[in-house]
Amino acid sequence: MQYRELGKTGLNVSILGFGASPLGGAFGTIDEQEGIRAVHTAIDLGVNFIDVSPFYGVTKAESVLGKALREIPRDRYYLATKVGRYDDTEFDFSAQRVIASVDESLARLNVDMIDLIQCHDIEFGSLDQIVDETIPALRRVQETGKVRFIGISGLPLKIFTYVTKRAELDTILSYCHYALNNTSLEEITPALKEKNLGIINASALGMGLLTEQGPPDWHPASVDMKAACAEAARYCRSKGVNIAQLALQFSTSNPDLATTLVGIASPEQITTNIRWIDEPLDQDLLREVQAILAPIHNKSWPTGKPENDDIDLTS
Ligand code: NAD
Numbered sequence: 001m002q003y004r005e006l007g008k009t010g011l012n013v014s015i016l017g018f019g020a021s022p023l024g025g026a027f028g029t030i031d032e033q034e035g036i037r038a039v040h041t042a043i044d045l046g047v048n049f050i051d052v053s054p055f056y057g058v059t060k061a062e063s064v065l066g067k068a069l070r071e072i073p074r075d076r077y078y079l080a081t082k083v084g085r086y087d088d089t090e091f092d093f094s095a096q097r098v099i100a101s102v103d104e105s106l107a108r109l110n111v112d113m114i115d116l117i118q119c120h121d122i123e124f125g126s127l128d129q130i131v132d133e134t135i136p137a138l139r140r141v142q143e144t145g146k147v148r149f150i151g152i153s154g155l156p157l158k159i160f161t162y163v164t165k166r167a168e169l170d171t172i173l174s175y176c177h178y179a180l181n182n183t184s185l186e187e188i189t190p191a192l193k194e195k196n197l198g199i200i201n202a203s204a205l206g207m208g209l210l211t212e213q214g215p216p217d218w219h220p221a222s223v224d225m226k227a228a229c230a231e232a233a234r235y236c237r238s239k240g241v242n243i244a245q246l247a248l249q250f251s252t253s254n255p256d257l258a259t260t261l262v263g264i265a266s267p268e269q270i271t272t273n274i275r276w277i278d279e280p281l282d283q284d285l286l287r288e289v290q291a292i293l294a295p296i297h298n299k300s301w302p303t304g305k306p307e308n309d310d311i312d313l314t315s
Contacts (some may be wrong), residue, residue, distance in 0.1 A: 001046030001274065006258040007198030009149050009170050011078050011115065015252045016277055017049035018042045018270070019202060019263040023064040024057020027208065027216055030265045032064055039068035041267040043076055045274050049259050051173070051202070053082035053120050054105060062108040070110045080173075080200075081105045082120035082153065084134065093125045095137035102141050117141070118151040118173055123159050123304025127311070131166045151200070155300070156309045157188050164195055175202035176300065178257060180210055180247050180286075181229060181293045184300075189256045202261040204251035211244045212237065220301040228296045232289045239285055245276040246289060252277045 003012045021027075023035045039050070052061050062081065069079070083098040083105075085091055092098075102117060117138055122130050130152065138150045151171030152163055160172045172192060177185040178201045185201065192199055208215035209229040215221065221229075229243075236243040251260040264270045290297075302309060 003048070004255065004258045005198075006049075006200075007171055008196040009116075009198055011049075011149075011198070013049040013078060013259045014047045015259055016047060016248070016273060017051055017200070017259040017261040018047050019261040020050060020052035020061045020065050021056040022061075022263045022265040023052070024059075024061030026056055026061075027263060027265065032067075034266050035064050036068040037267045038264050038270055039065060040072070042264065042270045043072055045271065047270065047274070048076065049078050049080065049261075051080045051200070051261050052109075053085065054101060054108075055082065055085040055087065055120060058087055059104075059108060062105055066108045066110040074111060074113075078115040079109065079111060080116035080118060080151075081109065081114055082118045083138070084122070084125065085120035091121070091124045093119060093122070093129050093134040095133050098134055098137055099141055102138075102146055106146060113145065114147045116149045116151055116171060117147040118153045118171070121154050121304065122152050122163065123154045123156050123308040125305075127159060127162050127308060130163055135167045135169070151198070153200075153202075155303045157184060158311045158313060159308055160188055161191065161313050162311050164192065164197060169197060171198035171200055173200040173202055173261075176206055177201075178251055178254065178260075179204050179206050180232070180243075180250055180289055181206060181225070181296060182298050182300065184298045185257075193256060198258050199256060200259055200261065201251055201254075201257040204260045204262050205244055205247050207263075210247040212242060220303070222296075222299070222301065225296045225299055228293055232292045235292055236285065236289060241282065241285060242276075243289070244273075245279075246282070246285060248273055248277050249279070249281040250286060253281055
């Protein structure tokens with residue numbers, strides 16, 4: 001396993017991070033013991049960064065992860081969770097709610113400190129509230145030692161530019177914007193690096209788009225995007241390669257991205273993924289697959305409040 005510095009935090013994180021949303025059933029029901037074994041296997045194989053949220057499975061992912069972490073010395077992993085998103089349509093970024101939320105997560109996760117607390121999917125809230133109320137509240141929590149670092153997460157890239165211009169932060173978590181089908185995160189990477197922010201890249205498999213089994217029913221991509229990714233997967237298979245391997249190798253090979261999170265549901269998945277990223281990337285196959293995906297390159301989907309996807313960044 002390789003490791004990279006997460007911005008200015010001093011955390012040296014594994015280039016492949018453990019995405020815990022599947023522990024809450026985000027991609028279908030999973031066996032809890034299997035999920036717990038997946039966490040233990042990941043840490044034994046060198047993964048040291050775990051990302052979760054109270055939103056995943058409406059607290060279930062944090063509870064299952066907490067059971068897994070009870071058996072592991074606290075210095076073997078860095079733990080990231082989130083505040084502000086609690087269900088599909090339930091958001092609350094108020095100071096009072098996020099302060100209480102940290103305590104609730106600490107209890108579920110069976111730890112007395114969270115390494116990174118992130119405001120979850122801020123495009124669904126008021127970005128000015130995030131700057132003026134939520135982040136200052138989390139800074140006060142930081143003074144108590146319950147959290148070490150503070151970040152934000154979401155989909156539209158403009159939210160990162162807007163908030164990082166106005167608030168002091170440690171990390172950003174972007175998803176579905178640096179993978180085989182979409183590399184637009186690169187457009188804001190230089191500005192983020194200039195501020196020494198740690199960049200966390202999530203959903204290297206496009207939330208299932210870049211897998212042999214394909215995405216879950218709830219996946220928001222267009223029919224065209226799903227069809228192009230399915231065609232790319234078929235092409236990889238015809239060459240004897242699993243598209244998930246190419247996808248993980250591609251995302252983890254970018255040195256600007258401290259860690260790439262992949263959602264994990266079983267010990268076998270994490271073992272396979274770690275083996276895959278240690279193998280050399282097939283550059284010819286990458287070019288061929290990117291050509292298949294060219295018609296949908298950098299395409300995404302609308303999410304959150306429309307005004308947060310259409311911010312005037314000139315001021
Ligand atoms: P992903 O792209 O990592 O895909 C996850 C899916 O791929 C799951 O169904 C998983 O079982 C499957 N998978 C994993 N390894 C595989 C393999 N070798 N072969 C085939 N399938 C495989 O999507 P994700 O889980 O949404 O993203 C990763 C993590 O990033 C999440 O768990 C979460 O921690 C984080 N995330 C955060 C945000 C946010 O903060 N807004 C958004 C998206 C993701």
